[in-house]
Amino acid sequence: MKTCPKPSSQSQKKGFVGSTGGFGDVSGLLLMPPNKEMIDLEKEPPSWDHRFRVPDFRLVLRDLLRTREASEFISGALAGAMAKAVLAPLETIRTRMVVGVGSKSIAGSFIEVVEQQGLPGLWAGNTINMLRIIPTQAIELGTFEYVKRAVASTQEKMEEKGGLDLKIGNVSMNLSLSWVSPVAVAGAAAGIAGTLVCHPLEVLKDRLTVSPDIYPSLRVALRKIFQDGGVRAFYAGLSPTLVGMLPYSTSYYFIYETTKKSYCSAKKKKSLNRPEMLLIGALAGFTASTISFPLEVARKRLMVGALQGKCPPHMAAALAEVVREQGLTGLYRGWGASCLKVMPSSGITWMFYEAWKDILLADRPLQ
DSSP, rough: OOOOOOOOOOHHHHHHHOOOTTTHHHHHHHHSSSTTTTTOTTTTOOOOOOOOOOOOOHHHHHHHHHHHHHHHHHHHHHHHHHHHHHHHHHHHHHHHHTTTTTSSSSOOOOOOOHHHOOGGGGGGHHHHHHHHHHHHHHHHHHHHHHHHHHHHHHHHHHHHTSEEEEETTEHHHHHHETTTTTTHHHHHHHHHHHHHHHHHHHHHHHHHHHHHOOOOSHHHHHHHHHHHGGGGGGGTHHHHHHHHHHHHHHHHHHHHHHHHHHHHHHHHHOOOHHHHHHHHHHHHHHHHHHHHHHHHHHHHHHHHHOOOOOOOOHHHHHHHHHHHOOGGGGGTTHHHHHHHHHHHHHHHHHHHHHHHOOOOHSOOOOO
16 A cells, blocks of 8 residues: 655645645744834833813914904904094083083083093093994994895895795795895894993993093992992993984994995996095984984983983983973984084094905905
8 A cells, every 4th residue: 555755844844834824824923033113012102192282273363354254343443443532522522411411512511521620531431432432333333244245145045036935824925025125234233233242331431421520430430330230230221222223323324325325326436435435424424313313312311310310211201301301402402512423433434444444355365
């Protein structure tokens, strides 16, 4: 019987090591000398960096400032600050005449303030006035531009779809927003937004202006108002303020935008120059102030009535009280001083706002 020769030990080793997927791979791997790519078990593992890294907000802030809304917001703040810095004395005299403090004439009020408090008295409450007007104008103008674009865009989309179909029971109707003025809606929204945010600053400004002997500084005014009524005291007269603000804000923005558009159309020009902005802005302020001035008189009387110990319960009572004490002409007491303040303020504000907006929107890519 022939027997098969035994394979030599060398051939066994080669066959064993060279087999694919067998133990030869493992033994070869285990017998392989270490190299740089293999893990050194004796070496200490790399340490992890557990330090807290603060996120870089510069890129976020830079992108935010490049938006149209941010440029309009900043333009409103700068325009408001410039206008108020120039016109603070007229604001002081107007407030005194509206609430019935001191002389009934512009010249008399001017002389009284200078005699009692010196020239700095004309800027009484100007610090809080600046703190008030900067955020107020920024919020109002920024809100106005944003809401105007949003309403106009909504109208265009609804017109493309043929209106909004509504069905209530068996009644079907098609709603269209073509009759809504984007400018009027935006003006009302601007006034409401600015009032809700900045009303406490308006309260502080009125207290510092009308009663500087009781509220000699901003710190004292903050402490005394809070002690007298808590946080709610800073929102005293909010409802009449909103009621008085709505007709003024709506007509103010509507008149400016409508007049600007009509004037440019008549003159066949794309935009106004700076003097034209000044004049049209002054006209808008004059008209809006004339329309809403009786409500302004009632609002001021309600806000500072507590200081004189006679605060009407609501706006209608305040109006009736003014008519009873001073006649119908009392509803326009201080109107002249108000126009002297509102007209240049409105004109300067619009002029600076449009100028700053042109600069900021031209230098930054919009998103």
